[in-house]
Amino acid sequence: MTQLTDTNQPFIIATVSGKGGVGKSLTSVNVADTLHKMGYAVAILDADIGMSNCATLLNEQVDATVMQWVNGACGLEDLPHDCDGLTLVTGADEPGQNERDYELLMEAMDQVLVAMAEEFDFIIIDTPAGSGELSLWALDRAQLGMIMLVNEPTAISDVYRFCKYILNIDPTYPFASVVNFSEDEAGADSIQKRFNTILQYFMKQEVSYLGFIPASDDVRMSVTKQIPVTRMQPESPVLKEFEFIAHNILNAMPGEKKLPRQRTMSHE
Ligand SMILES: Nc1ncnc2c1ncn2[C@@H]1O[C@H](COP(=O)(O)OP(=O)(O)O)[C@@H](O)[C@H]1O
Numbered sequence: 001m002t003q004l005t006d007t008n009q010p011f012i013i014a015t016v017s018g019k020g021g022v023g024k025s026l027t028s029v030n031v032a033d034t035l036h037k038m039g040y041a042v043a044i045l046d047a048d049i050g051m052s053n054c055a056t057l058l059n060e061q062v063d064a065t066v067m068q069w070v071n072g073a074c075g076l077e078d079l080p081h082d083c084d085g086l087t088l089v090t091g092a093d094e095p096g097q098n099e100r101d102y103e104l105l106m107e108a109m110d111q112v113l114v115a116m117a118e119e120f121d122f123i124i125i126d127t128p129a130g131s132g133e134l135s136l137w138a139l140d141r142a143q144l145g146m147i148m149l150v151n152e153p154t155a156i157s158d159v160y161r162f163c164k165y166i167l168n169i170d171p172t173y174p175f176a177s178v179v180n181f182s183e184d185e186a187g188a189d190s191i192q193k194r195f196n197t198i199l200q201y202f203m204k205q206e207v208s209y210l211g212f213i214p215a216s217d218d219v220r221m222s223v224t225k226q227i228p229v230t231r232m233q234p235e236s237p238v239l240k241e242f243e244f245i246a247h248n249i250l251n252a253m254p255g256e257k258k259l260p261r262q263r264t265m266s267h268e
């Protein structure tokens with residue numbers, strides 16, 4: 001395959017939040033599938049250990065996890081699970097028993113990232129809520145931290161504490177936000193501005209804006225029916241918001257605009 005990118009390395013995005021239930025997994029899956037539909041080679045690494053639900057959102061049955069590989073129950077080559085062109089690797093489908101399990105898992109996921117580097121343009125790592133070690137691991141490996149903003153005082157303060165924690169370690173860490181459960185663009189814009197005002201005041205930092213997802217019956221139905229919004233028929237209007245987010249991710253990437261590695265897709 002022709003090498004079209006200026007670097008052979010995939011662009012890694014970690015989807016993070018302070019709180020749970022704010023739409024991380026949903027966003028990871030739909031943004032990944034949007035980039036895939038644009039012709040990019042995309043993988044999701046589900047690092048929400050014990051609560052891995054990307055497979056569920058895609059209506060897929062995963063039969064090999066990174067944890068099983070650690071335990072010798074499957075091979076590295078068994079881990080990538082094809083979801084109609086989008087690749088899913090699941091970290092573990094049950095919580096680790098002790099700290100050592102998590103250490104082993106993170107080491108193993110590092111090896112998985114190395115093994116996937118040749119093949120993918122994008123790897124989206126879905127993480128557990130909060131600033132646990134798996135989220136920190138994911139952010140450390142990523143070139144972009146995709147934070148979920150939701151208009152709730154607790155969600156905003158949790159994600160603020162999370163960003164503050166990271167920015168204290170690395171003041172230049174590239175965060176970008178997706179506003180979820182917003183009514184419209186104006187509502188999303190106001191949440192984004194409010195968040196940046198706090199971040200600017202206390203941390204002298206700002207995060208860029210990727211887009212918003214409306215609170216919508218289509219999204220609820222997509223979750224219930226286990227079909228990503230990107231694959232719903234007839235097409236949902238929410239699809240264009242994921243396309244907007246995907247385009248902004250491409251624009252947020254440093255260097256030359258990344259061109260798809262696999263150029264066989266007819267759309268776009
Ligand atoms: N924009 C939205 N509109 C309607 N429901 C949503 C929206 N975003 C998320 N949800 C609901 O919230 C639930 C939690 O989303 P999920 O992606 O699993 O969150 P997280 O991964 O952050 O825990 C979903 O199952 C879905 O029912």
Ligand SMILES: [Mg+2]
Nearest residue numbers: 024025048053
């Ligand atoms: Mg989740």
